[in-house]
Amino acid sequence: MIPGAKAIEFPFDNVVKVPSDETVACQDLALGAGVRLDAIVANLATTKERIDATGAFKIVGKPLYGEPNWVAIDKGDPEWEAKIIGAIKALRADGTLAKISQKWLGADITAEDL
Secondary structure (H helix, E strand, C coil), rough: CCCCCCCCCCCCCCCCCCCHHHHHHHHHCCCCCCCCCCCCCCHHHHHHHHHHHHHCCCCCCCCCCCCCCCCCCCCCCHHHHHHHHHHHHHHHHHHHHHHHHHHHHCCCCCCCCC
């Protein structure tokens, strides 16, 4: 769990943990509903790439969780840090960040409260 983040509420009755390797999980899911799996819960960026590549899957329901994205910078350079923060705030404010998210992920994952 991410410190300070709200808990994930899974709307599923029967959950079976599969290997952490999403490739295996997707291969199992591709066998057909009910053969090994009925669905998987996965990161949107990874899943969207597989959907686009194969057309074999679809995203259903609303997002269960959001993962924070970070920008790493050298420690001890407050001027550079301020420029990075300012650039991200400007991209969010003018809608550019949301457009980039829509283009590459098919959804806006830029909301601060996800």
